[in-house]
Amino acid sequence: MSNPKSSPAAGRQPPVPLTTLASGQTGTVVRLGGGRAMQARLLGMGLYVGSEVHVLKAHRGSHGPTLLAVGETRLALGYGMAERILVHRHDGAGKHI
Numbered sequence: 001m002s003n004p005k006s007s008p009a010a011g012r013q014p015p016v017p018l019t020t021l022a023s024g025q026t027g028t029v030v031r032l033g034g035g036r037a038m039q040a041r042l043l044g045m046g047l048y049v050g051s052e053v054h055v056l057k058a059h060r061g062s063h064g065p066t067l068l069a070v071g072e073t074r075l076a077l078g079y080g081m082a083e084r085i086l087v088h089r090h091d092g093a094g095k096h097i
Contacts, residue, residue: 015086018066019079021055026090028052033084042085046073053087 015030029051032039042048047070056074057067063079077085 013089015088018053018055018068018077018082018085018087019058019060021058021087021089022060023055023058025058026052026054027087028090029085029087031086033086034081038081038084042081045075046070047075047085052090 016027018027018029021027029047029049032042032047032049034042047053047068051070054069055066056069057065059065059079065076065078066082068075068077
């Protein structure tokens, strides 16, 4: 039996790769994929589960780097790394959708 709190029918969409967010969109990190080395690198940059990320520049479809704001920090992540980070997208009011 599935957990109704984690079900998309409960009002929240399933997590999506960071690369699906457009420039100007915000989300909350729910999973850091990749291996231990990649996770350690992301943690070292200050990106962890629960971080709110704001996409400054997205290169959707072109596989270019994604530029992010995480608090006061600015990060540039390659497509492969950004694709392995799952987020819950926020609506315009900052709420999860």
